[in-house]
Amino acid sequence: MNAEIIAVGSEMLTPSRVDTNSLYLTAELNTLGVEVVAKAVVGDDRDRLAEMVRQAAARSPIVILTGGLGPTEDDVTREAVALALDRRLVFQPAILSAIEERFRRLGRKMAEINRRQAFLIEGAEALANDRGTAPGQWVEDAGRYLMLLPGPPGELKPMFERFCQPRLARCVPPRLIRTLQLRIAGMGESDVDQLIAPIYRKYSNPVTTILAKAGDIEVHFRAHAETEPEALALLEAVAAPIEALLGDRIYSRDGAPLETVVGRLLRDRRATLAVAESCTGGLLAERITSVPGASDYFAGGFVTYSRRTKIDLLGVSEALLARHGAVSEPVAQAMASGARFRAGANYALAVTGVAGPSTGGESVPPGTVFLAIADHLSCEVVRRQFPGDRGRVRQFAAQTALDLLRRRLLSAS
Amino acid sequence: MNAEIIAVGSEMLTPSRVDTNSLYLTAELNTLGVEVVAKAVVGDDRDRLAEMVRQAAARSPIVILTGGLGPTEDDVTREAVALALDRRLVFQPAILSAIEERFRRLGRKMAEINRRQAFLIEGAEALANDRGTAPGQWVEDAGRYLMLLPGPPGELKPMFERFCQPRLARCVPPRLIRTLQLRIAGMGESDVDQLIAPIYRKYSNPVTTILAKAGDIEVHFRAHAETEPEALALLEAVAAPIEALLGDRIYSRDGAPLETVVGRLLRDRRATLAVAESCTGGLLAERITSVPGASDYFAGGFVTYSRRTKIDLLGVSEALLARHGAVSEPVAQAMASGARFRAGANYALAVTGVAGPSTGGESVPPGTVFLAIADHLSCEVVRRQFPGDRGRVRQFAAQTALDLLRRRLLSAS
Numbered sequence: 001m002n003a004e005i006i007a008v009g010s011e012m013l014t015p016s017r018v019d020t021n022s023l024y025l026t027a028e029l030n031t032l033g034v035e036v037v038a039k040a041v042v043g044d045d046r047d048r049l050a051e052m053v054r055q056a057a058a059r060s061p062i063v064i065l066t067g068g069l070g071p072t073e074d075d076v077t078r079e080a081v082a083l084a085l086d087r088r089l090v091f092q093p094a095i096l097s098a099i100e101e102r103f104r105r106l107g108r109k110m111a112e113i114n115r116r117q118a119f120l121i122e123g124a125e126a127l128a129n130d131r132g133t134a135p136g137q138w139v140e141d142a143g144r145y146l147m148l149l150p151g152p153p154g155e156l157k158p159m160f161e162r163f164c165q166p167r168l169a170r171c172v173p174p175r176l177i178r179t180l181q182l183r184i185a186g187m188g189e190s191d192v193d194q195l196i197a198p199i200y201r202k203y204s205n206p207v208t209t210i211l212a213k214a215g216d217i218e219v220h221f222r223a224h225a226e227t228e229p230e231a232l233a234l235l236e237a238v239a240a241p242i243e244a245l246l247g248d249r250i251y252s253r254d255g256a257p258l259e260t261v262v263g264r265l266l267r268d269r270r271a272t273l274a275v276a277e278s279c280t281g282g283l284l285a286e287r288i289t290s291v292p293g294a295s296d297y298f299a300g301g302f303v304t305y306s307r308r309t310k311i312d313l314l315g316v317s318e319a320l321l322a323r324h325g326a327v328s329e330p331v332a333q334a335m336a337s338g339a340r341f342r343a344g345a346n347y348a349l350a351v352t353g354v355a356g357p358s359t360g361g362e363s364v365p366p367g368t369v370f371l372a373i374a375d376h377l378s379c380e381v382v383r384r385q386f387p388g389d390r391g392r393v394r395q396f397a398a399q400t401a402l403d404l405l406r407r408r409l410l411s412a413s
Numbered sequence: 414m415n416a417e418i419i420a421v422g423s424e425m426l427t428p429s430r431v432d433t434n435s436l437y438l439t440a441e442l443n444t445l446g447v448e449v450v451a452k453a454v455v456g457d458d459r460d461r462l463a464e465m466v467r468q469a470a471a472r473s474p475i476v477i478l479t480g481g482l483g484p485t486e487d488d489v490t491r492e493a494v495a496l497a498l499d500r501r502l503v504f505q506p507a508i509l510s511a512i513e514e515r516f517r518r519l520g521r522k523m524a525e526i527n528r529r530q531a532f533l534i535e536g537a538e539a540l541a542n543d544r545g546t547a548p549g550q551w552v553e554d555a556g557r558y559l560m561l562l563p564g565p566p567g568e569l570k571p572m573f574e575r576f577c578q579p580r581l582a583r584c585v586p587p588r589l590i591r592t593l594q595l596r597i598a599g600m601g602e603s604d605v606d607q608l609i610a611p612i613y614r615k616y617s618n619p620v621t622t623i624l625a626k627a628g629d630i631e632v633h634f635r636a637h638a639e640t641e642p643e644a645l646a647l648l649e650a651v652a653a654p655i656e657a658l659l660g661d662r663i664y665s666r667d668g669a670p671l672e673t674v675v676g677r678l679l680r681d682r683r684a685t686l687a688v689a690e691s692c693t694g695g696l697l698a699e700r701i702t703s704v705p706g707a708s709d710y711f712a713g714g715f716v717t718y719s720r721r722t723k724i725d726l727l728g729v730s731e732a733l734l735a736r737h738g739a740v741s742e743p744v745a746q747a748m749a750s751g752a753r754f755r756a757g758a759n760y761a762l763a764v765t766g767v768a769g770p771s772t773g774g775e776s777v778p779p780g781t782v783f784l785a786i787a788d789h790l791s792c793e794v795v796r797r798q799f800p801g802d803r804g805r806v807r808q809f810a811a812q813t814a815l816d817l818l819r820r821r822l823l824s825a826s
Contacts, residue, residue, distance in 0.1 A: 011622050011633065013449050015440035018431045027428035036426050037461065039454040044622070048450065048472065055468055059461065072606040072623060073614060106780075106800050111603040113610070131801055133603075152625075154805060209429050220429075275716075281702025282695035285716040289694025292770055292803060300722030303688070303698040303714030305707065309756055313713060313726075343722055357705055390705060 001172050002037045003029050004056040008068035008077050009151060010043035021066045021149075021156055028160060030222070032168055033175030034062060044068065049080035053146070057084065061144045062168070067151030069134035071113045077148055078119055078137070085141050087122040091115075095126055099133050121148075127163040131155045138167060145171060177224055178231035180206075180239050183252040184217040185403040192217050196242045203238045214392045215399035216258070251406055258402045259287040265409040266297035266347075273405070274343035275301040276314055276335040278326065278352040279369060284398045299345040304335065314338030327352050327362045329381045332370035336381075340374045347408070348374045349401045355393045369397045373404045375412070380404075414585050415450045416442050417469040421481035421490050422564060423456035434479045434562075434569055441573060445581055446588030446637065447475060457481065462493035466559070470497065474557045475581070480564030482547035484526040490561055491532055491550070498554050500535040504528075508539055512546050534561075540576040544568045551580060558584060588637055591644035593619075593652050596665040597630040598816040605630050609655045616651045627805045628812035629671070664819055671815045672700040678822040679710035679760075686818070687756035688714040689727055689748040691739065691765040692782060697811045712758040717748065727751030740765050740775045742794045745783035753787045760821070761787045762814045768806045782810045786817045788825070793817070 005026070007019040019041055026036045037060060042049045049068075056063045068077030082089050096118035103110040117134050120126055127136030127147075132155040137148040147164050149156045184192060189212035196219065200208035206223035221239055225231035243250060251261050266273055275284050285301035288294055302313050307326055310316040316334040324330045332352050340348030353369025354362050362368075367388070372381045382404065386396035418439070420432040432454055439449045450473060455462050462481075469476045481490030495502050509531035516523040530547050533539055540549030545568040550561040560577050562569045597605060602625035609632070613621035619636035634652055638644035656663060664674050679686055688697050698714035701707055715726050720739055723729040729747040737743045745765050753761030766782025767775050775781075780801070785794045795817065799809035 009622075010620065011624050013439065013452065014633075015436045015443065018433070018436065020431070023428045023431065026426065030428065037456055037458065038465065039426065041452040043450055045450065051468075051472070052451065055464075059464070070625075071603045073610060074622065102800075107798050108601070111601075111607045113607055114603055131805070154802065209427070211429055277695075277698075280699075281707070281711075282690075282698030282700075282714055282716070285690075285695030286693075286699045287695075289716070289718060290804065290807075294694070295718050295773060298694075298716075298718045300718055300726055301695055301714075301716030302726075303695070303702070303711075303716070305702060305711045305713055309713030312757065313715075313755065342726065344725065360708060391703065394703075 001034050001062060002060040003034050003062035003064065004038045004040070004060045005036060005064045005066070006049070006052060006056060007039075007041045007066050007151075008044065008049060010074070012041045012067070013043050019066075021151065021153060024153065024157060025064055025066070025160065028165060029062075031177050031179070032165070032172050033177055034168065034172055044074040044076050046076040046080045046083065049076060050083040053081055053084035057141070057144050057146065063144065064147045064149065066149050066156060069117065069136070069148060069150050071111065071116050071133065075116070078121065081139065081146060081148060082121045085121065085139065085146070089119040090122050092118050092120050092126065095120065095135055098128070098135075102133060127159050129155055129159060131158065136163065138163065175224065176226060176228065176231050177222060178228070178235060179223070180221045180235045181253070181255050182219045182239070182243065182246070182250050183255070183258070184219065184246060184249050185215060185251050185258060185399060185406070186249055187217060189217055192219070192246075195245055199241050199245070200238050206234055206238055208238065214388065214395035248407070248410065251403065258399060258406065260291050262402050262406050262409070263288070263291045263294060263297060265406065269409065269412070271346040271409070272297050272299045274299045274339040274345035274348040275401075276339035276348065276350040277301065277303050278305060278310070278335070279355040280351045280394050280398050280401075281305060283394050284349065284351060284401055287398055287402065299343040302339055302342075310335060314342065325362055325364075327354055327364050327368060327370060329370055329383065332372035332381050333374070333379045336372035336374035336379050346375060347405065349405055350374070351397050351401050353393070353397055355390045355397075357390060367393050369393065369400075371397065371401050371404055373408050375408065380408075414447050414475060414588075415473040416447050416475035416477065417451045417453070417473045418449060418477045418479070419462070419465060419469060420452075420454045420479050420564075421457065421462060423487070425454045425480070426456050432479075434564070434566055437566065437570060438477055438479070438573065441578065442475075443590050445578070445585050446590055447581070447585055457487040457489050459489040459493045459496065462489060463496040466494055466497035470554070470557050470559065476557070477560045477562065479562050479569060482530065482549070482561060482563050484524065484529050484546070488529070491534065494552065494559060494561060495534045498534065498552065498559070502532040503535050505531050505533050505539065508533065508548055511541070511548075515546060540572055542568055542572060544571065549576065551576065588639060589641060589644050591636050591638070591641070591648060593634045593648045594666070594668050595632045595652070595656065595659070595663050596668070596671070597632065597659060597662050598628060598664050598671060598812060598819070599662055600630060602630055605632070605659070608658055612654050612658070613651050616647075619647055619651055621651065627801065627808035661820070661823065664816065671812060671819065673704050675815050675819050675822070676701070676704045676707060676710060678819065682822060682825070684759040684822070685710050685712045687712045687752040687758035687761040688814075689752035689761065689763040690714065690716050691718060691723070691748070692768040693764045693807050693811050693814075694718060696807050697762065697764060697814055700811055700815065712756040715752055715755075723748060727755065738775055738777075740767055740777050740781060740783060742783055742796065745785035745794050746787070746792045749785035749787035749792050759788060760818060762818055763787070764810050764814050766806070766810055768803045768810075770803060780806050782806065782813075784810065784814050784817055786821050788821065793821075
C-alpha cells in the first residue's frame with residue numbers, strides 16, 4: 001500500500017528548514033509495510049494545498065498532512081483538506097471545551113482565535129492532542145485514509161502512535177517488518193562501515209543503514225518476512241556476526257541512548273555520579289538529567305567555566321592551573337576528584353577542553369579535550385582531539401565522557 | 414515568479430535521508446526574487462514523476478528537477494520530463510563523445526549503459542557537467558522553464574551557478590526579497606498572533622509567518638520589491654507598529670537566540686553570571702556556554718539535583734528545604750543567592766521545579782517551576798506552570814530564566 005506525506009508551512013520552504021517529521025513518519029509507515037512514494041512541502045496557501053491534496057489522494061490511498069493546524073489565519077490545512085474532499089468544516093463544541101480546559105489548567109485564558117482549532121472536517125474523527133491545543137483529524141474517503149497531524153514533533157509523534165498507527169494496522173494488509181538497532185560509541189562512521197560492510201553486503205534482506213552523529217553511530221537492520229520467527233532469523237543472520245565483531249563498542253541493542261544505558265548501570269549498582277564540566281558547559285549534566293528518574297543516581301554537577309570557579313567550587317589548586325594550564329591532564333584529574341568529593345558521589349566525570357573557535361589562551365589546539373573518571377580507588381584521564389565546530393566538539397566530549405563511565409561501570413561489576 | 418523543486422530518487426524517500434539540494438536552490442532562487450511555493454520528493458517511477466512534473470508546471474513557471482540523470486534503468490528523469498511535455502528524446506552524438514572523452518581522461522572505459530545519458534529532450538539545451546558524466550538540461554516550454562540537474566551537490570551547484578542562474582536572471586523580472594525577523598520571549602503563539610494579526614493581515618507584501626518553540630516565538634517578514642529602499646519601506650510599514658505593540662517582549666531583531674542577546678548585555682555591562690539548576694539539569698548553563706566567548710561573563714554553574722547537593726553546594730538550609738520543599742519560592746531564592754555568592758558573580762539565576770513525568774515526592778504538579786534572579790541588591794522569584802512533557806518543561810524553564818535575566822539587565826542599564 002502506498003502513502004504520500006505533505007508538510008504544510010511557508011517556513012518549511014525557506015533555505016534553512018527541512019521537514020524531519022516525514023522521516024519519522026516514513027519509518028513508522030515502513031514498519032507497517034506501507035511504502036512512501038512521494039513527499040511534498042507546501043506553503044500556507046489554501047488553494048494550492050487543496051490541489052496537491054487532491055492529486056496525492058488520487059495517486060495514493062494514504063495521505064498524511066503535517067502542520068498548519070494552529071490557530072492563526074495562515075494555518076490552512078483544515079480548510080484545504082475540506083476543500084479537496086468537497087466537505088464542510090463543522091464546529092465542535094466538545095473540542096472547544098477541551099482546548100479551553102487545557103488553557104485553564106495552565107492558568108491562562110484562551111485567545112478567541114483558538115476557536116478555529118475546534119472545526120472538524122465533516123465525517124472526520126478528532127484525534128486528541130495531549131501536548132498542544134491542535135487536535136488531529138482522521139478522515140476516510142472512498143477507501144482512502146487522510147490524516148491531519150500537528151507540526152511540532154512532540155505533538156505529532158504521540159498522536160501518530162496512539163491513533164494513526166493502530167488504525168492503519170487495521171487497514172493495511174499484514175506484512176511483517178522487524179527491525180534491530182545497534183548503537184555504538186567510540187568509533188567513526190567509516191571505521192564501523194569498513195568493519196561490518198563485508199558482512200551486511202551479503203544480505204539484501206534485512207536492509208542495513210548506518211546513521212552517524214558526533215561519536216554516536218547507529219546501525220539499523222530491517223527485515224521483511226511473512227512470520228515473526230522468519231524475520232528474527234533473518235535479523236540474527238546478519239546481526240550476530242556484526243555484534244561479535246564490534247563487541248563492547250555496542251552500548252545499546254534497544255535504541256536506548258547512552259545516558260539511559262549509563263543511568264541503568266548506575267541504578268543497578270546503587271551508585272551515584274557527579275560531573276564537573278568546563279568546555280561542555282552543562283551538556284553532560286543536561287544529557288544525564290534528561291532521563292526521567294535521574295535523581296536516583298545523579299548527585300550533582302559543576303559547570304566551572306573559569307579558572308576561578310575551578311579553584312573555588314572544585315578545589316583545584318592555583319599552582320596546578322598555573323603550571324599545567326586549565327586544559328591538561330592534572331587539572332582534569334583534580335576536577336573529577338574535587339567534584340566526587342564535594343558532591344559526595346561514588347563516581348565523577350570531568351571534562352576540560354577547548355571547544356573553539358578560539359583557544360581562549362590555552363596552549364592546545366581547538367578540539368583538544370581531557371576527560372577524567374574518578375572512583376574511590378583511582379582517577380583515569382584520557383586525551384582526545386575531536387573534529388568539527390564548537391557544537392560538535394561539545395557533543396563528542398559529552399558522548400566520550402559517558403562512554404568512559406559505561407566502560408568503568410561494566411568492568412566494576 | 415514562482416518555482417517548484419522536485420527531487421528524484423527512491424533513496425530520498427527512506428527515513429534517513431533529506432533532500433538538501435532544495436535548500437541550496439531555494440536560497441539561490443530567493444536571491445533572484447523567485448519564490449519557492451512547493452517542493453516534492455518522488456521515487457524512481459517514470460509515470461508518477463511525469464504526472465508530478467505536469468502538475469508542477471501547470472502551477473508554476475519554473476520547475477527544477479534534481480537527480481535521476483544517471484546511467485541506470487532506475488534513472489527516469491529524462492524520460493519522465495519528455496513524457497510530461499509530450500516530446501521525444503533525441504540521441505546526441507556530441508554528448509556521447511564528451512562522456513567517452515571523460516572516461517578516457519580518467520583512464521577508464523565507458524560502460525555501454527552510459528549511452529542513456531546522451532539522450533536530450535527534443536528542443537532542450539544540454540548543460541555541461543565538469544564534475545560528472547550526466548549533463549543537465551534546460552527546457553523552455555510555452556513560457557515555462559524546466560531544469561534537469563544532477564543529484565550530487567558537487568555537480569548540481571556549479572551547473573546551476575554557471576548555466577541556470579544567468580538564464581533565470583534574464584527570464585525573471587528583476588525583483589528583490591528582503592526579510593526581517595523578530596524573536597519574542599514570554600508569550601504564547603496564539604497570544605502573539607491575536608495581538609499582531611490585525612496589523613500584518615492588512616499586508617500581503619511582506620508575507621508574515623509565525624513560528625513557535627517552547628517559550629520562543631519568531632515572527633518572519635518577507636518583502637518583495639524592485640529596489641532595496643522599497644523593500645525596506647515595505648518591511649518597516651508592518652514591522653514598526655508590531656514592534657511598538659510588543660515592546661520589550663521582542664528580544665532580538667537579527668535572528669540572534671536569547672542566550673546570545675543575554676551574553677551581549679552581560680558583556681556590555683562587564684557583569685558576570687552564575688546559575689543554579691535543579692529541573693533544567695544543566696540545560697541553562699549549556700545554552701549560555703553554547704555562545705563562543707561565554708567565558709567572558711559566565712562564572713559557573715551548579716546542577717543541584719538532590720536536596721543534599723542543594724545544601725552542600727549552594728548552602729541552602731536544611732530547615733528551609735524541610736519546611737517549604739525543594740520546589741518552592743524560598744528555596745529558589747536561596748539557590749540563587751548561594752550560587753551568586755559561591756561563584757563570585759554579579760548575577761545569578763536559579764531554577765527549581767518538577768519537569769515530570771512524576772512529581773518526585775514534591776507537593777506541586779509536574780510543570781511547576783520557580784525561577785529566581787539575584788543581584789547585589791535583591792532576589793526576585795517567579796512561579797510558572799509550563800505545559801508539555803519533561804523536555805518541553807525544561808526548555809520553557811531555561812527560556813524563561815534567560816528572559817528574566819534579560820529584563821533585569823535592561824532595567825539596570
